[in-house]
Amino acid sequence: ETGVTQTPRHLVMGMTNKKSLKCEQHLGHNAMYWYKQSAKKPLELMFVYSLEERVENNSVPSRFSPECPNSSHLFLHLHTLQPEDSALYLCASSQDGGGADEQYFGPGTRLTVT
């Protein structure tokens, strides 16, 4: 459970604000992921980083901007969000990006856009 940490756990922001979500993994993994979890919908993969290179950008609006400064840290920069962006944002990591490796998830950041 403490292998992947996320801060903050809760965030309320206005549509004109700029904020960042932070994720840190302590597992020595090479791949990190951002997911969006909304009620009654499958988890939506947003971004994948493998060895600090972005390998997947799943048609995510530009108001979401990821950053991966090293293999242990992943950020999601948010600006001019919309109310429909309110969701649980989950970070995950895996040994490598793909194959049979399972992913380890953080507890998530509950984002509310007002």
Add this chain to the structure above:
Amino acid sequence: AQSVAQPEDQVNVAEGNPLTVKCTYSVSGNPYLFWYVQYPNRGLQFLLKYITGDNLVKGSYGFEAEFNKSQTSFHLKKPSALVSDSALYFCASRSYNTDKLIFGTGTRLQVFP
């Protein structure tokens, strides 16, 4: 296109009874299949996975899953349910030639005392 279906939004089971949470998949080639559990206000927690070999996979907390290639299913099972098993369960699959993990919509398991 790759997809995962969990046909039941909710499964209700009495404590001590066996439980099954259903999952079917549509993946090209041989799939990698996973089950995750999510407790309230927590992230997803890995339970078990199928890669190859024995069709019956054992995982954490007494859960197991059976891979059935002809029915393209990977149902999650437990012989005797506990109240503490109540949570949201997600099935996921990945084709061998892609990085993308595809999740189902989740099944809420409610175990009653």
